Amino acid sequence: xxxxxxxxxxxxxxxxFLMDNFTxxxxxxxxxxxxxxxxxxxxxxxxxxxxxxxxIVLLSFWRLGWRYALVFLGTLLLLVxxxxxxxxxxxxxxxxxxxxxxxxxxxxxxxxxxxxDTVEGIVRPILDFMQTMPPFVYLIPAAxxxxxxxxxxxxxxxxxxxxxxxxxxxxxxxxxxxxLREAGMAFGCTGMQLLRKVExxxxxxxxxxxxxxxxxxxxxxxxxxxxxxxxxxxxxVLSGIQRMDIGLGFEGGLGVVILAIxxxxxxxSFGQGQGPSLMTRLKNLFxxx
Amino acid sequence: xEEQNAKVVVKDLYKIFGPNxxxxxxxxxxxxxxxxxxxxxxxxxxVQKASFDVYEGEIFVVMxxxxxxxxxxxxxxxxxxxxxxxxxxxxxxxxxxxxKEELIDIRRKKMSMVFQSFALMPHMSVLxxxxxxxxxxxxxxxxxxxxxxxxxxxxxxxAYAHSYPQELSGGMQQRVGLARGLAVDPxxxxxxxxxxxxxxxxxxxxxDELIKLQQESQRTVVxxxxxxxxxxxxxxxxxxxxxxxxxxxxxxxxxxKNPADEYVRAFFRGVDPTSVLKAGDVVRxxxxxxxxxxxxxPRAALERLMDQDRDFxxxxxxxxxxxxxxxxxxxxxxxxxAGNDQDQTLQKAFxxxxxxxxxxxxxxxxxxxxxxxxxxxxxxxxxxxxQGAVSKNRFLKTLKREG
Numbered sequence: 001x002x003x004x005x006x007x008x009x010x011x012x013x014x015x016x017f018l019m020d021n022f023t024x025x026x027x028x029x030x031x032x033x034x035x036x037x038x039x040x041x042x043x044x045x046x047x048x049x050x051x052x053x054x055x056i057v058l059l060s061f062w063r064l065g066w067r068y069a070l071v072f073l074g075t076l077l078l079l080v081x082x083x084x085x086x087x088x089x090x091x092x093x094x095x096x097x098x099x100x101x102x103x104x105x106x107x108x109x110x111x112x113x114x115x116x117d118t119v120e121g122i123v124r125p126i127l128d129f130m131q132t133m134p135p136f137v138y139l140i141p142a143a144x145x146x147x148x149x150x151x152x153x154x155x156x157x158x159x160x161x162x163x164x165x166x167x168x169x170x171x172x173x174x175x176x177x178x179x180l181r182e183a184g185m186a187f188g189c190t191g192m193q194l195l196r197k198v199e200x201x202x203x204x205x206x207x208x209x210x211x212x213x214x215x216x217x218x219x220x221x222x223x224x225x226x227x228x229x230x231x232x233x234x235x236x237v238l239s240g241i242q243r244m245d246i247g248l249g250f251e252g253g254l255g256v257v258i259l260a261i262x263x264x265x266x267x268x269s270f271g272q273g274q275g276p277s278l279m280t281r282l283k284n285l286f287x288x289x
Numbered sequence: 290x291e292e293q294n295a296k297v298v299v300k301d302l303y304k305i306f307g308p309n310x311x312x313x314x315x316x317x318x319x320x321x322x323x324x325x326x327x328x329x330x331x332x333x334x335x336v337q338k339a340s341f342d343v344y345e346g347e348i349f350v351v352m353x354x355x356x357x358x359x360x361x362x363x364x365x366x367x368x369x370x371x372x373x374x375x376x377x378x379x380x381x382x383x384x385x386x387x388x389k390e391e392l393i394d395i396r397r398k399k400m401s402m403v404f405q406s407f408a409l410m411p412h413m414s415v416l417x418x419x420x421x422x423x424x425x426x427x428x429x430x431x432x433x434x435x436x437x438x439x440x441x442x443x444x445x446x447x448a449y450a451h452s453y454p455q456e457l458s459g460g461m462q463q464r465v466g467l468a469r470g471l472a473v474d475p476x477x478x479x480x481x482x483x484x485x486x487x488x489x490x491x492x493x494x495x496x497d498e499l500i501k502l503q504q505e506s507q508r509t510v511v512x513x514x515x516x517x518x519x520x521x522x523x524x525x526x527x528x529x530x531x532x533x534x535x536x537x538x539x540x541x542x543x544x545x546k547n548p549a550d551e552y553v554r555a556f557f558r559g560v561d562p563t564s565v566l567k568a569g570d571v572v573r574x575x576x577x578x579x580x581x582x583x584x585x586x587p588r589a590a591l592e593r594l595m596d597q598d599r600d601f602x603x604x605x606x607x608x609x610x611x612x613x614x615x616x617x618x619x620x621x622x623x624x625x626x627a628g629n630d631q632d633q634t635l636q637k638a639f640x641x642x643x644x645x646x647x648x649x650x651x652x653x654x655x656x657x658x659x660x661x662x663x664x665x666x667x668x669x670x671x672x673x674x675x676q677g678a679v680s681k682n683r684f685l686k687t688l689k690r691e692g
Binding site: 184 | 367400401406410411412421469473479
């Protein structure tokens with residue numbers, strides 16, 4: 001017994017149909033995402049390295065304390081020394097742009113899911129599906145619709161990194177205690193007020209965890225997206241592989257790790273409520289020494 | 290009750306949980322119980338045919354065990370739970386039929402709520418929490434700050450304005466909850482088991498606090514409780530709920546004296562009657578009274594006591610106003626000391642320390658006198674007119690009958 005299902009052909013004709021009829025949509029996405037990615041990149045790469053380093057070190061000093069600040073200072077200087085700075089900034093820009101763009105969709109989607117069981121019923125399996133797909137697969141439609149370069153890289157990243165933020169926003173809002181919601185209602189909150197003044201603030205740690213996940217996944221995807229020309233640190237690693245250049249590959253990989261650690265620590269710290277203020281930390285530091 | 294202004298009128302209020310709730314009505318009419326209706330239709334009765342009035346300025350306690358529907362009932366007053374049918378009139382307007390906008394307006398301006406679990410916003414400071422209702426209503430800046438602060442002052446938490454709820458003890462957190470309710474200056478304050486999560490000492494303290502606040506400004510309070518002692522302590526009137534029905538509405542004394550049915554009676558069996566009954570409820574006018582008049586002196590009084598075989602005499606004036614208590618012994622000493630000056634000596638024979646109590650003194654407060662004095666405790670009305678006395682025997686008998 002033998003039979004064939006030409007699924008591949010169907011998909012191809014569907015994609016062709018989309019490309020013929022929805023060019024305007026892809027152009028629009030391309031425009032917005034492209035603008036976001038390139039302007040962020042030119043901002044980050046335009047700034048002198050020492051300003052960026054100062055900002056990151058100060059930020060980590062405020063949120064995490066002087067030990068982290070010191071370690072981060074060292075690793076950032078290492079990046080400069082390896083001549084990886086520009087590639088790192090390019091990757092960072094793409095990560096940030098993709099994260100921002102995906103959160104714009106993911107957080108409202110998570111809220112909608114939390115408010116409606118029907119929506120949750122529909123979206124949850126889609127998220128499951130998205131999260132079981134290997135990251136490489138995202139590159140194919142992105143490359144088909146948007147060609148090669150930063151824009152398809154960003155689009156693939158945006159799609160790939162959205163699910164955890166959607167899930168955790170949904171979870172956070174569903175976990176708001178019933179009494180707090182009741183209290184909000186009893187004092188005359190409108191639906192919007194309830195969301196703004198009660199639900200989102202209380203769900204914040206969960207939403208922040210979602211954002212953290214989102215950023216980490218964006219980073220891993222941006223590295224992979226170098227295969228369709230997204231550039232940055234991923235490109236360094238890719239060249240290392242192609243040229244069998246162990247040193248270069250190692251340097252690129254180390255750059256990714258450093259960036260990952262810094263992003264992870266910093267975004268996690270924002271999820272864990274208020275630490276002491278920057279001024280207090282500075283005072284403590286200089287007061288004690 | 291004297292003529293009173295009904296602030297809230299609840300009429301035939303029903304809450305039936307489940308699809309097609311109409312199916313339950315007929316069964317309820319047939320007198321089926323909550324469990325029977327659940328078995329036949331799968332519908333859960335929250336509240337059935339609740340009707341009552343809440344008067345202006347009173348503390349109206351809705352009391353029942355868990356599952357009796359009291360929390361559902363109070364949530365239908367501000368429509369946190371939608372009534373299945375029936376009316377809730379607040380100052381003549383039917384809350385149950387209101388549009389969403391009107392309802393939000395009512396919640397912001399006329400009703401506020403205090404929750405069992407406090408339900409304070411963890412991300413807001415004490416001051417912000419107290420001003421929550423105001424903020425929601427669009428009052429901001431100086432005025433919000435001022436009103437929230439004055440509400441905190443009323444509950445004695447001004448000093449903690451900039452703390453966060455989780456830094457406070459349970460009792461203090463509920464004070465913040467109370468301040469949040471008071472800050473919007475509501476016509477009606479709904480309190481859902483507001484003190485139940487607190488330990489007994491703090492609970493009593495909060496009850497006193499509520500009564501004190503109530504004396505300062507008469508608010509209309511609907512208070513939900515499962516604690517009978519609490520209901521008795523703070524309630525001007527009590528509604529007792531069982532299985533979604535309101536079994537009885539009345540003053541604590543009225544309910545205690547004439548329980549509507551076995552359920553209510555059983556409920557009250559655990560109560561300490563001395564906390565509810567007043568001197569006027571148990572007083573008996575069967576003591577020897579001596580009317581002071583010009584001709585009567587200690588000798589005549591002594592003669593009368595001997596004649597009646599009593600140890601104590603209650604001296605009244607011509608208007609039956611209470612003057613004092615004399616005993617056989619005190620009269621004898623007075624006669625020996627005084628010689629011929631008769632009028633003065635009756636006064637001198639009065640037992641020291643013994644005073645009258647008024648009819649509205651709780652029996653709890655009479656207890657020390659009962660144990661301390663040998664004579665029954667004299668009781669007068671608010672004009673000082675003698676009503677009778679409460680003897681040791683009578684006191685003990687009351688305890689036994691009610692307990």
